[in-house]
Amino acid sequence: YAHNGVxxxxxxxxxxxxxxxxxxxxxxxxxxxxxxxxxxxxxILQNVFLTVSSLQRTLLYIxxxxxxxxxxxxxxxxxxxxxGLVWMLxxxxxRKSNRWLININAATLLVxxxxxxxxxxxxxxxxxxxxxxxxxxxxxxxxxxxxxxxEYFADALGASAIPALDWYQQHAQPQHSLSVQAAFQLRxxxxxxxxxxxxxxxxxxWTYKQxxxxxxxxxxxxxxxxxxxxxxxxxxPSITPLKLAMAGRETP
Numbered sequence: 001y002a003h004n005g006v007x008x009x010x011x012x013x014x015x016x017x018x019x020x021x022x023x024x025x026x027x028x029x030x031x032x033x034x035x036x037x038x039x040x041x042x043x044i045l046q047n048v049f050l051t052v053s054s055l056q057r058t059l060l061y062i063x064x065x066x067x068x069x070x071x072x073x074x075x076x077x078x079x080x081x082x083x084g085l086v087w088m089l090x091x092x093x094x095r096k097s098n099r100w101l102i103n104i105n106a107a108t109l110l111v112x113x114x115x116x117x118x119x120x121x122x123x124x125x126x127x128x129x130x131x132x133x134x135x136x137x138x139x140x141x142x143x144x145x146x147x148x149x150x151e152y153f154a155d156a157l158g159a160s161a162i163p164a165l166d167w168y169q170q171h172a173q174p175q176h177s178l179s180v181q182a183a184f185q186l187r188x189x190x191x192x193x194x195x196x197x198x199x200x201x202x203x204x205x206w207t208y209k210q211x212x213x214x215x216x217x218x219x220x221x222x223x224x225x226x227x228x229x230x231x232x233x234x235x236x237p238s239i240t241p242l243k244l245a246m247a248g249r250e251t252p
Contacts, residue, residue: 013081047085059075066146123164135168
C-alpha cells in the first residue's frame with residue numbers, strides 16, 4: 001500500500017528531471033519560450049502534489065502498522081524528491097545551468113546521507129513504535145493501531161531499543177501484562193548483549209552509540225541499586241542515551 005505511491009513518484013521525478021535537462025538547455029529557443037517554461041513548471045507542481053500525497057499515504061500507513069526501516073527510508077526518499085523538485089523550479093525561474101542543477105542535487109544527497117550517519121534509526125523506530133502502539137494508546141474502529149512487534153525489536157532493532165522498552169514497561173496499559181513481561185525479558189537479554197560487547201570488544205570497534213547505550217544501562221543499574229537500598233519503588237530513568245550524553249558533558 002505505502003510503496004504503491006512511492007514507485008510512481010520515483011518515475012515521475014526522473015522524467016521531470018530529464019525533461020528539464022533536455023528541453024530547457026541554457027540559451028536554447030525552448031528555454032526562452034514562456035509557454036514551455038509554464039508547462040514544465042505546471043508539470044513539476046503536479047509532481048509536488050504527488051509527493052505530498054505519497055508522504056501522507058506513507059504516514060497514515062505508519063500510524064496504523066508501525067514504523068520500520070523501509071518505511072523510514074521511504075520518508076527520507078520522498079523528502080529528497082521534494083527537494084529535487086524545488087531545485088528544478090529554481091533552475092527554471094533563475095535560469096540556472098544544468099550543471100548547477102546536477103551539483104545541487106548531488107550536494108543535497110551527500111548532506112542527507114551524512115546527517116543520517118549520526119542518527120540511530122533503531123532507537124528512533126523503537127521509540128516511535130512503543131509510543132504509538134495499541135498497548136499504550138489503545139485502539140478503536142476509528143483509530144486502529146498495531147500491537148507492539150517484539151520479534152521485530154529483537155531481530156531488527158537490537159540493543160538500541162532498550163530505552164524504548166523501559167518506557168513501554170512504565171506506560172503500557174494494565175491489561176497487557178503478558179506483553180510487558182515479554183518486553184522485560186527481551187530488555188534483559190539485550191542488556192546482556194551490551195555487557196558482552198563491552199567486555200570482549202576491541203577499542204577499534206568502539207562506537208559512540210554503543211558508549212551512550214552502555215552509560216544508559218549503568219545509570220539504570222545505579223537507580224535500581226539506590227531504589228533497593230531505600231526500599232522505594234524503582235522506575236527506570238526517563239532519559240535517552242542522547243540526554244545522558246549531554247548530562248555527562250555538564251558533569252566535571
